[in-house]
Amino acid sequence: MNYIKAFAPATVANVSCGFDIFGFAIEEPGDVVEIWRRDEPGIIIKDIFGDEGRLPRNPEKNAVTGVMIHLLKHLGITNFGCEVALHKNMPLGSGMGSSAASAVAGVVAMNELLDCPLARTELLPFAMEGERIASGSAHADNVGPALLGGFVIIRSYSPLDVFSIPVPKDLYCTLVHPDIEINTKDARYILRDEVSLKNTISQMGNVAGLVAGLMKEDYDLISRSMVDVIIEPVRSILIPEFNKVKQAALDHGALGCSISGSGPSMFALSRGIENAKKVGEVMKRTFSEAGIESSTHVSLINQGGPLIMEKN
């Protein structure tokens, strides 16, 4: 094979109470990566579209190619050469798993170009290295769902233990991205290292409730469990109008609403597409009343993850 074009989706990490351990993928948007094999060894970034010239062109510093370098090294391949084009279809520092979508599309495309020496699940540690390049932390709650699809749980980081759980068929996500930027690195830096026993107990109850609610298709339990007493109170101060937007979503039928990843995007879960759309409209309107432009995506939970769009 000489050419591969691959897609990987945006993701919602944390899902309220599950900091660094819960995430799910949505259907659109997502990043697209193209790779062309070439005769000389070495990876070259040929083009990046949609980043306004802001992303690193050095292959080691860009998540999309950094993961390819890690994969080739692991496989002991030293004489391989290719050119890479990245189509960025989501904003940087968005909380939509922008760096993760690039990393997953990159590692999946490279694995395909090499005739799939590794199974999809085995690509996860390499995709996580893309997150380390982007934010200094190799968290898996964006790359896990972008790679595997579905609602993903990271039970343990060491050893890595990651799996998907079923979700109700009529569960929709509304993702609203206000036109501001927050870097994951900064949003992690402001978190406290210590958590009180009281908050730990609340959070554990909600984590267990959310998993059970999703698996039992119990919408009320999902709703009661979408509470984050540890991270959201600290990070929400970085998002203008957070409390108003959240309240508007809840008042209009959302099961729950919180920060997507490290923000500034906010997500809500709703039962049925009509509810999810209505929730999106009020969230957007509430941002807009404060003079903040935003974009909205309404989607089922993406069960498929990445796609090979073309190969030859």
Ligand SMILES: Nc1ncnc2c1ncn2[C@@H]1O[C@H](COP(=O)(O)OP(=O)(O)OP(=O)(O)O)[C@@H](O)[C@H]1O
């Ligand atoms: N291919 C890439 N796509 C996006 N960001 C990248 C990429 N490669 C490197 N980066 C760097 O990663 C940083 C953005 O990553 P960050 O994790 O903050 O944003 P995000 O992926 O949108 O957020 P989140 O993980 O909260 O959803 C930027 O500083 C950017 O320069």
Ligand SMILES: N[C@@H](CCO)C(=O)O
């Ligand atoms: N779990 C990570 C996700 C970043 O998108 C964080 O919240 O920092």
